[in-house]
Amino acid sequence: MEFIQTLEAPQAIGPYSQAVSINGILYTSGQIALTPEGEFLNEDVTVQAEQVLTNLGKVLEAGGSSFSSVVKTTIFLADMNDFATVNEIYSKYFGDHKPARSTVAVKTLPKNALVEIEAIAVTQK
Numbered sequence: 259m260e261f262i263q264t265l266e267a268p269q270a271i272g273p274y275s276q277a278v279s280i281n282g283i284l285y286t287s288g289q290i291a292l293t294p295e296g297e298f299l300n301e302d303v304t305v306q307a308e309q310v311l312t313n314l315g316k317v318l319e320a321g322g323s324s325f326s327s328v329v330k331t332t333i334f335l336a337d338m339n340d341f342a343t344v345n346e347i348y349s350k351y352f353g354d355h356k357p358a359r360s361t362v363a364v365k366t367l368p369k370n371a372l373v374e375i376e377a378i379a380v381t382q383k
Contacts, residue, residue, distance in 0.1 A: 264320035268292035290371040323379040
């Protein structure tokens with residue numbers, strides 16, 4: 259088991275890792291709209307989703323993977339009315355690659371974020 263850590267994504271804000279790799283599978287922690295320096299982008303869902311997916315990409319890369327190797331994502335939304343907006347931004351990062359996905363509405367996310375995304379991916383390590 260390898261614990262993944264990169265300075266190109268925000269550091270964990272609790273007792274967990276950015277990702278864990280085991281047996282060729284990478285499990286990422288959920289990403290919210292924190293910059294790598296730890297600043298929370300308390301803006302609209304478009305800005306937050308862009309930062310979330312940028313962070314996710316950096317964690318995937320650090321773990322020896324990429325968006326094209328993701329097999330499953332989970333999207334957590336504070337408001338399901340943001341589904342179409344987040345879906346549009348998500349599509350830019352995944353392109354024609356279409357991993358399995360769940361999207362759920364939640365009552366509250368850390369730092370009152372509007373969106374959080376986690377992924378499971380195959381690694382090239």
